Amino acid sequence: MKVLAIGSIVKPVTPEQRQQIMPREVPATLQLYLDGKIEQYWYRQDAPGVVFLxxxxxxxxxxxxxxxxxxxxxxxxxxxxxxIGPLAPLGMLIQGK
Known part of the structure; x- marks a missing residue:
C-alpha cells in the first residue's frame, strides 16, 4: 500500500544536535529508499520537514x-x-462503468 508521510520538526534542533543526529538520519533514510520502503522524498517548502511517498x-x-x-x-x-491510492472516480470515465 502507499502511504504519504508528512514530517514536521516539533522541537528545534541546535547546530550541535544536528551534527550528532544527521550522520544517523541520512543513512537511515537512504537505506529505507534502497529497501523500497520510501519511493520518493521531498523537502517541504512551507515548513521544516520532509515528505515521503x-x-x-x-x-x-x-x-x-x-x-x-x-x-x-x-x-x-x-x-x-x-x-493513499488510485483516484477511483476516474473509473466512471471508462465506458460501461
Whole structure:
C-alpha cells in the first residue's frame, strides 16, 4: 500500500544536535529508499520537514518505520501518515462503468 508521510520538526534542533543526529538520519533514510520502503522524498517548502511517498504493508508498518528514524526517536520530528491510492472516480470515465 502507499502511504504519504508528512514530517514536521516539533522541537528545534541546535547546530550541535544536528551534527550528532544527521550522520544517523541520512543513512537511515537512504537505506529505507534502497529497501523500497520510501519511493520518493521531498523537502517541504512551507515548513521544516520532509515528505515521503512510502510503499509499505500497512499504516502501522509506515508508523514503525518513521518512528525508528533518529529525528523522531530523539523527539525532534513527527509524521502525519495518510494512506493513499488510485483516484477511483476516474473509473466512471471508462465506458460501461
Amino acid at each position: 512510502m510503499d509499505v504493508d500497512s499504516v502501522d508498518d509506515a508508523k514503525a518505520t518513521v518512528n525508528a528514524l533518529p529525528l523522531v526517536a530523539d523527539g525532534f520530528a513527527q509524521y502525519q501518515l495518510m494512506p
